[in-house]
Amino acid sequence: MATLHTVNKSPFQNQTLLSCLQHTKSGDAVLLIEDGVYGATKGTALSDAVTGLSAGVKLYVLGSDLAARGIDVAKLGKDITSVDYAGFVDLVADHDRTQNWL
């Protein structure tokens, strides 16, 4: 019974991403969309915390939201996968439920 979590807020602006990661179960997936994608880059003040809290969880980002914000996929943290809209739909279909962290 795995959950897909989506986060659409910048982790530098509030605690939503960190709280989400602290509430995930092993086997869950977290998809970063809109301003949430700022949590996916490496070399930031939060990247260690994001990596540390994501053990057993798969992290994804929505590619179009990355591109809109000028973030190259080369800047993504390790083991973070970029997906397109079709990939988004697949993630929703592959999980038992979707939880949106607003």
Added chain:
Amino acid sequence: MAYDVNGTAVEHDEEGYITNLGEWSKELADVIAKAEEIEMDEEHWAVVNFLRDYYEEYQIAPAVRVLIKSIKKSMGPEVGNNKYMYELFPYGPAKQACKIAGLPKPTGCV
């Protein structure tokens, strides 16, 4: 509300600015100019083309003083001055020329 370009309708708002910027064409520019009672000549086109280039580069239609200053720089002071620009576009060079160029109303105009 729409302009008629050889039988094709191009939507515009209540002030005459086209709704979908992608629908602009030189033929449409002539139709809008006619509605504005302007006979397009080379100088009018130079200003309209300048505005389209400016929008392409900066994603805004410049305010009138920015337009005149920039025209002065690129085309010289005999074109880039208030008097001449208002002769070309009597109802306001930025507003009227932007409308003909198929751009939104200039930022900063009321």
Added chain:
Amino acid sequence: MSEVKKFLYVNRKAPYGTIYAQESLEVVLIGAAFDQDVSMAFLDDGVFQLTKGQDTKEAGLKNFSPTFRALGDYEVTKLYVEQESLDERGLTLDDLQDIQYEDEDDDYAEKPSIIVVSRAGMADVMADQDVVLSF
């Protein structure tokens, strides 16, 4: 003629998640007509507004980042960017757009508009204003 006042527009939000960034830029462009001494400050997530390479086509949003390069035409030539905010977000000056203005008093020489300041320096910039507007 009233005296010239110093206006600072403070930008603390990322560009697309909310409308604040775009509204701020619009207000700056409109306000520039009033011949005041206008500066912009970018701190916290506001530094994301200035990153280069933004491509919004697929996301279906309007990319307004090129408009920052027109600010010089509107005589808005001081864009203060906070160093610590860049550092925290893994960004350097190299990740930001090259924004320049032409200095009319110096034979139209092109000069950089972005001024990187420390957090303490940003506090000084803020304390030096007549009017501070937050976005």
